[in-house]
Amino acid sequence: MTRILVRLNGIVVSEPIVSEVILENKVLVAILAAHINSKGGEIVLEVLEDDVDKIVSAFRQKGATVTVPKLIEVDTNRCFSCGSCVALCPVEAINVAEDLSIEFNKEKCIGSACNICVDACPFRAINSIRQL
Numbered sequence: 001m002t003r004i005l006v007r008l009n010g011i012v013v014s015e016p017i018v019s020e021v022i023l024e025n026k027v028l029v030a031i032l033a034a035h036i037n038s039k040g041g042e043i044v045l046e047v048l049e050d051d052v053d054k055i056v057s058a059f060r061q062k063g064a065t066v067t068v069p070k071l072i073e074v075d076t077n078r079c080f081s082c083g084s085c086v087a088l089c090p091v092e093a094i095n096v097a098e099d100l101s102i103e104f105n106k107e108k109c110i111g112s113a114c115n116i117c118v119d120a121c122p123f124r125a126i127n128s129i130r131q132l
Contacts, residue, residue, distance in 0.1 A: 001030075010038060028047070044111075071111040072118065085116075088116045
């Protein structure tokens with residue numbers, strides 16, 4: 001599965017392009033996160049590896065901007081397990097382990113579409129990396 005970030009402008013938001021792309025291309029899409037209002041918005045989708053090019057092309061043809069978000073990477077030498085990032089994570093991809101260290105779940109992470117943990121880390125131990 002590959003995550004893609006779909007950005008919509010105000011004009012595109014008024015159209016049902018997400019459902020059109022899914023139905024026209026007959027693909028399975030998981031919506032991981034979405035923030036949309038009348039001025040535009042962003043949707044983080046997860047699609048099958050084989051469908052990425054087809055989906056990206058379809059969204060771009062309908063006027064959306066599509067990118068592949070970056071995931072987070074933690075420098076364990078710089079992380080002091082302070083927990084500043086834990087409560088802020090909107091998808092609960094960061095947890096405190098039994099030994100009080102910080103655990104990062106890249107399967108849940110929505111990456112650079114969010115980046116809240118990167119900004120919250122006082123030790124700059126968290127940064128974004130390109131998704132494989």
